[in-house]
Amino acid sequence: MTTATKIFALLGRSVDYSYSPLIHNAAFQELGLPCHYTVFNISDPELVGDALRGAKALGIAGFSVTIPYKKTVVPYLDELSEEAASIQAVNTIVNKRGKLIGYNTDIGGFAAPLLPYRESITGQTVSLFGAGGAALAAIKAFSQFFSPKEILLFVRDTEKARIQLAESGYDNSAPLTILSQESPEIIAGCRVIVNATPLGTIGNKGSAIPLDRQLLNPGQIVYDMVYNPLDTPLLQAAQLAGATTISGIEMLIGQAERAFTLWTGISMPTSAVRKALLQEIEQ
Numbered sequence: 556m557t558t559a560t561k562i563f564a565l566l567g568r569s570v571d572y573s574y575s576p577l578i579h580n581a582a583f584q585e586l587g588l589p590c591h592y593t594v595f596n597i598s599d600p601e602l603v604g605d606a607l608r609g610a611k612a613l614g615i616a617g618f619s620v621t622i623p624y625k626k627t628v629v630p631y632l633d634e635l636s637e638e639a640a641s642i643q644a645v646n647t648i649v650n651k652r653g654k655l656i657g658y659n660t661d662i663g664g665f666a667a668p669l670l671p672y673r674e675s676i677t678g679q680t681v682s683l684f685g686a687g688g689a690a691l692a693a694i695k696a697f698s699q700f701f702s703p704k705e706i707l708l709f710v711r712d713t714e715k716a717r718i719q720l721a722e723s724g725y726d727n728s729a730p731l732t733i734l735s736q737e738s739p740e741i742i743a744g745c746r747v748i749v750n751a752t753p754l755g756t757i758g759n760k761g762s763a764i765p766l767d768r769q770l771l772n773p774g775q776i777v778y779d780m781v782y783n784p785l786d787t788p789l790l791q792a793a794q795l796a797g798a799t800t801i802s803g804i805e806m807l808i809g810q811a812e813r814a815f816t817l818w819t820g821i822s823m824p825t826s827a828v829r830k831a832l833l834q835e836i837e838q
């Protein structure tokens with residue numbers, strides 16, 4: 556590192572095990588860019604504003620933002636992209652000559668691996684489990700890129716989900732129905748099923764999956780946002796049922812590619828990054 560090295564960082568809480576430093580440093584190294592990516596753990600949400608003011612003073616070139624600060628950072632930014640404004644959530648910040656600009660690359664990153672199936676999704680019913688930040692990005696992506704007939708949102712607390720959705724400023728651009736996850740029989744007819752809960756993550760309820768395996772069938776695309784393990788219990792069940800599967804690693808790489816381009820103006824060397832990431836996860 557020299558005084559010319561551009562610093563990028565992840566802003567979050569308890570993010571010691573994030574793959575973002577590996578992804579971006581592998582890309583910087585592959586391209587020989589004088590850049591370095593590090594992690595800032597902020598335990599107190601009250602300090603997020605101070606951190607961003609400090610970042611301007613120090614000339615930090617950009618941030619990724621993760622749980623639980625994707626919404627917290629919004630009031631401290633100078634501008635928001637249209638997508639970030641549409642769900643009031645930011646996962647990427649660019650420091651453009653002292654102005655902090657917030658973007659949301661989760662939306663495009665989520666949509667990317669579904670795009671080859673776009674024609675078969677348009678006009679069909681799709682479903683999501685969970686109503687947190689990742690689900691909101693997926694809802695926005697569905698309505699922006701796929702025009703489904705209906706989006707079914709399965710949650711454990713319907714009232715809480717309703718409030719979260721209203722706060723996010725969801726624009727009703729696709730008809731959305733919030734349902735209790737206790738009764739997802741209707742899911743058998745859905746073209747896409749997305750797990751946007753942490754269920755299935757290593758250390759989170761072991762082999763639990765958010766729905767009854769009997770409801771999985773070959774007509775579905777099953778997309779698990781969880782990427783650790785790569786072969787999640789839900790993806791294993793979906794493969795057994797003959798469904799098409801998409802791993803959360805595709806979204807992880809897709810959102811990182813878009814952030815990398817916003818920061819550097821060039822494309823991320825995706826194959827080198829994928830190789831480094833898979834090696835790390837498999838270890």
Ligand code: NAP
Nearest residue numbers: 685686687688689690711712751752753780781803806807
């Ligand atoms: P979040 O804001 O904390 O939301 C989590 C959602 O899951 C909430 O609706 C929560 O419901 C629900 N939930 C939690 N535990 C559950 C359980 N045991 N059973 C049923 N529902 C449960 O988190 P997020 O940012 O949306 O992320 C969700 C998942 O997606 C995480 O595993 C995250 O790692 C993953 N993700 C992956 C990518 C990627 O690039 N692949 C990107 C973003 C997120 P309550 O409100 O009732 O607690």
